[in-house]
Amino acid sequence: MRIMEELSVMEKLEILTDAAKYDVACTSSGTDRAGDGSGIGNCVKAGLCHSFAADGRCISLLKILFTNECIFDCKYCLNRRSNDVPRTSFTPEEVCELTIEFYRRNYIEGLFLSSGVLHSPDYTMELIYSALYKLRYEKRFQGYIHVKAIPGASLELVRRVGYLADRMSVNLEFATAEGLKKLAPHKTRKNILAPMRMVQNGVTQNRYEIQSYRGAPRFVPAGQSTQMIIGATPETDYEILHVAESLYKKFDLKRVFYSAFVHLNDDRELPARTGEGPPLLREHRLYQADWLLRYYHFEASEILSEKEPNFNVLFDPKCNWALRHLEQFPVEVNRAGYEMLLRVPGLGYRSAQRIVRARRFGMLDFADLKKMGVVLKRAMYFLTCNGRMMYPTKLEEDYIARNLLNTGQKLPEGADGMTYRQMSLFDDVRFGGGFHEENLCVQG
Amino acid sequence: MKRIYVCRDEVTGLLSALYDAWRGVVVDGVPECGIRFRGCIEQELFCEYTEVEESEKKARAVERLILRNLGWYAYKLIYQAALSTDALKGDAILGAMLEARKIPDSRRIMDHLGNAQVEKVFELSRNVGDEVHRWLQFLRFGELENGIMFSRFEPKNRVLTCVAPHFADRFCLENWMIYDETHQEYVVHEAGKQWVLVTGEELNEELAGRYSDGERMFRELWHRFTDSIAIEERRNPGCQMGHLPLWYRKNMVEFLSV
């Protein structure tokens, strides 16, 4: 192992940022906390992105590893012990200085601190604890902190760190235990789920403490998140989404992040390189479906099924659902319940809320919807106002599918002249990389 | 004949004009009133123009009127709309206030989006709100030689007073200053005190250009960080541009050469 002595902070920052960048974090769905006047910082629940990197992903936190030394050997990871890469560690003091100096220039919303496993999980967790303690109590930093729990660390240590952080996460890594065993031989499902459960219980208990006495310290107020790597193991989208759903339901997770697998190591346990790049469209569809779970009252089993286990390339999950359930459309704008409005392709929850509020003042027609800023490009095939559609439209799969495609979704070669049933067979598994879309940001 | 009230394009001016126009319609029964800003008036035929006598008193009275009858939510939207660059924002706000008299629950006025003027106030306010949000994200501070954290930006709408409270809370123990180059005004915040808005004073460019010794290093560190954090295999400048249009980047450290 090459441990670099005497690196400058500049060099360390480069190495430890490069090593941390595959982890996804986002300050949204976070927590609101005003400053108490004694230090620096506050938190904004909606989250703030402070910049965007050349890959289009938002930058909101100083995302670094404490150290990239690691005794584990996860096949997909740059820092695995079998890789020959320069190794270095920050000191707690350096982490504090970078965080504070970036923060007061409004470069960042806070710190995202992860780490390789140095000596042992407990040893590493102690280091993280001392850096965060210094930041919170000596530097009086009240901004956002997201910290990783190291699988295998003692739960007591995880608990102590939880009182210093806003959000914690333990990466599930893969939807199935087999995937984990194969690609992360030093991690176990048990080591991952135990801290997750501990944090969940801690948050519940803390809620009670806060109610009982004022000034009780807050435990992980922004909740916990996790991450799964997409495309390194053979799980289907259905399996992944299903796992995400149960994490939301059974572990009260705030967010599940999906990270398209990037080929960093050559290893026979990893899928062969295809030259197609990371499966970005698949990742994107997972985020769309995840939105449907969290904000649109969908169940995973409505979006995908064992029979149809992968996302469609051409249609986003909501469109796809609507095309398969045309019997529930068209929906009458002036009467439909909020939950049904949410299911109309092209209608976001903000538009749906606005419609529900505005229709109290009288009947709405399409012109009113436009005035209210509701985008009808796709929604018009599924809506009526006072019993009328915007244009004479056939409520027929192929017809609507074709028109939806004309509104900008690109057609893969050979899809011309197909019926919807044929087009729906284009699932993401058969269309790897080469996908770019404007909105890959995972906010929300 | 339509009566048009002419005022300065800032909050007190606009609120005073609203005061006069409201009285024009409600008390004097003028059938149609409008509000225009000095310096950007397109003369219309068959209109009578009157200069507004601006005062804090009128402004406060209108604020009270709005708060009492339309509630806090509408007040917030109207205040934001008043900061917009739109030349006809006065008409929209007046229109919304008058419309509120016709509905059973005037506090619901901002839900009445079927009305064009209400919808416009909503739209303007959303536009201003979006810009505020963007600047909370993209504003950058630099440490000057004298220790003051200094920031400059060129907003489209007059958002400085909406941006300031966020930083006053966040950086309560810092001395900082934000300069709005478009409208040439600043907010100054002294450690531990309330922020103040300063208008009509020129920026001391010489002082504002002298950065502290540490400043250069942290800019470079930030540069390195933003370069390293991007995943090469996912490179996507189009997406980056969509989220962060060029005009926001002018004072953003990571897009300037060190």
Ligand code: SF4
């Ligand atoms: S534990 Fe695994 S994923 Fe984490 S740094 Fe070590 S090798 Fe990488």
